[in-house]
Amino acid sequence: MQAGGNPACLTFLFMPRISRLDRSQVTDDVAAIYDHFMKVRGNIPNMFRAAAHRPEILKTMIAHFRAVMETGTVSTKLKELVITRTSQINRCEY
Numbered sequence: 165m166q167a168g169g170n171p172a173c174l175t176f177l178f179m180p181r182i183s184r185l186d187r188s189q190v191t192d193d194v195a196a197i198y199d200h201f202m203k204v205r206g207n208i209p210n211m212f213r214a215a216a217h218r219p220e221i222l223k224t225m226i227a228h229f230r231a232v233m234e235t236g237t238v239s240t241k242l243k244e245l246v247i248t249r250t251s252q253i254n255r256c257e258y
Contacts, residue, residue, distance in 0.1 A: 184213035194219050
């Protein structure tokens with residue numbers, strides 16, 4: 165996002181950030197989720213690392229993620245490509 169005179173963009177630049185928790189910082193049940201993602205994907209998505217502050221929310225996010233990524237007629241690879249490109253366009257870390 166460019167600040168091009170839009171006050172909303174300036175607000176975005178100074179928004180507080182939620183830390184992303186590493187495996188060593190989470191409870192055992194969240195660590196098991198991290199282990200699963202490392203085994204299946206080779207990484208832990210940042211959105212899940214941020215949600216790990218609230219394990220009960222993390223678990224519902226994972227259910228939603230699986231419903232989106234593991235069902236439907238669009239391939240998982242194409243879904244990942246859309247997610248990655250959207251993150252790039254919005255200048256988000258993915």
